[in-house]
Amino acid sequence: MSITAARGAPPLAPGTEPVPGYRILAGLTRTGWLDVYDAWSEERDCRCVLKTVRPDRRGERRLGERLLREGRWLRGFTHPHLVRAYDVFAAPEPVVVLETLTGETLSHLLHRLRRRASAADVALLGVQLCSAVHYLHGRGLLHLDLKPSNVVVDRGLAKVLDLSVARPPGPAPAGVGTCCYLAPEQARGGMLTAAADVWGIGVTLYEVACGDLPFECRATGGTAHRPYAGDEPDDGTGTGDPGDWYPQLEREAPPIGSRRRLPPALAAAVDGCLRADPSARPGVAALAAALETALPVPRRGC
Incomplete structure (x- = not known):
C-alpha cells in the first residue's frame, strides 16, 4: 500500500524538512503508528530512511518513547548484520534516521x-x-x-x-x-x-x-x-x-x-x-x- 493511500492524517510532503539537515523525498510505508520515508541527508550527501510517529498518533507519548528507544539502541550498536541508525531526534517530534539498505x-x-x-x-x-x-x-x-x-x-x-x-x-x-x-x-x-x-x-x-x-x-x-x-x-x-x-x-x-x-x-x-x-x-x-x-x-x- 502506498503511504499516501493509507488512512489517517496525510504524510509529510516531498521537500519537507522534519528535522534540520534531512529532506523528505517520498513516503515508503505507513503502519498503525509509524510513517517511514525515503529522505536525503545534507551532511552525508546520501539517501537515508526516516521513521516518525504518524501525525494522528503523536499525542501518544509511549509511541514516541518506543521509537526513540529503538533509535538509540541502533545508533549505539555496530554490527555488520544489523541496520545502523545515523541520528535520533526527540524534538520537534521523535525522528529516527536509518541507513538506506540496498537489496x-x-x-x-x-x-x-x-x-x-x-x-x-x-x-x-x-x-x-x-x-x-x-x-x-x-x-x-x-x-x-x-x-x-x-x-x-x-x-x-x-x-x-x-x-x-x-x-x-x-x-x-x-x-x-x-x-x-x-x-x-x-x-x-x-x-x-x-x-x-x-x-x-x-x-x-x-x-x-x-x-x-x-x-x-x-x-x-x-x-x-x-x-x-x-x-x-x-x-x-x-x-x-x-x-x-x-x-x-x-x-x-x-x-x-x-x-x-x-x-x-x-x-x-x-x-x-x-x-x-x-x-x-x-x-x-x-x-x-x-x-x-x-x-x-x-x-x-x-
Missing part, C-alpha cells in the same frame, strides 16, 4: 522469485542471523520479531531490521511480536529467554527453505510485512489480538524434511529451533556451529 527483504524475495533458496544459502543466512542475535543478546536484548520482512539481503549479506518490540529477557505479556512467527512462550506470555529468538531464526529459515511457514497462519490482529516499520507497540498487554489463533501452542512443527529434502545437518538444525520446549532448543552458538557444517566452506564469524 530486498526476504519476504519480498520469497514472493517475487517464487523459488526456494539453496541449502547453502539457507545455512549462510542462518549463520548471519545467529551472529546478529548473539550480538543483541550480549547487550541484554531479545529481538523477538525475527521474520523475513525484518531481514534485508543484498548479494548474500543479511541485515536485521526493527527493534521495536525488543526487550530484555524476563516476563512478557502474551503476543509480543508477529502472530505467525511467535515462539510458543511468546504466544502464551511468560518468561522469555534467548530461546525465543532461536525459534525466530528457525521459523525464518523454515519459510526461506520451504516457501511457507510450518504452521497455517490465521492472524486477525497480526502485522503485515513492512520493511523498517515495526509492529504496533505493546503497552503491557501484548501486540496480539484476542482473536488470534496460535497453532504453535497446539502441536509441534512438522519436520522440515516433510516439506523439502535438505542436508541432514541443516534439517536437524532447523527442526531443533522449533521444539516447543524452550530448554530443548539449541543455544545460539551451538546453532551457528551446526549451520556452518552445511556451508560449502565452513567458516566462523560474520
